Amino acid sequence: MKKVHVLLIVFCALFIALLLSLMDNVSSYESFSSLKTKSGVEVHVVGHLVKEKEVVYQPEKNANYFSFYMRDTTGVESKVIYHQAKPQDFEKSEKIVVVGKLEDRYFEASQILMKCPSKYVKEEEL
Numbered sequence: 001m002k003k004v005h006v007l008l009i010v011f012c013a014l015f016i017a018l019l020l021s022l023m024d025n026v027s028s029y030e031s032f033s034s035l036k037t038k039s040g041v042e043v044h045v046v047g048h049l050v051k052e053k054e055v056v057y058q059p060e061k062n063a064n065y066f067s068f069y070m071r072d073t074t075g076v077e078s079k080v081i082y083h084q085a086k087p088q089d090f091e092k093s094e095k096i097v098v099v100g101k102l103e104d105r106y107f108e109a110s111q112i113l114m115k116c117p118s119k120y121v122k123e124e125e126l
Contacts, residue, residue: 024103032076035102045107046097047072049090057086070107079106087112 015028028041049055053069066086071077080098093114 020025030106031072031074032078032102033072035076035105035107042099042101042110043069044097045072046095048095049093050077051091055091059085067106070098080109081106082109082112084112087114087115090114092116095116 030045032045035043035045047070050069050071055066055068057066063085064083066082066084068080068090069077070080080100081103082098090112093116095115097113097115098107098109099111099113100107102108
């Protein structure tokens, strides 16, 4: 075999190994109800804040504990615990995406992503 063919085979093998390693970091969008079969797997859940239930953040006691209730797109509600500071303007967000894993009775979030109301949409004139 020529050196070019050997280098091409090595390059293809490295490329395939890179793709396989990147696939481990891919997570999927799920609902709270579908997570019961996927324990220990990190997923994204889209939903919105349940404003009728309490939001707990007491920075004077523990600045790295934030909990709230979220309803996903299918209507299933779950408690979410986030071990970081509460994101700014959290209550104003239209949608919330939490990234994390389902624990026994709550969702353990490692990230919180928010879609806030757009400042570029014209306000209704009175």
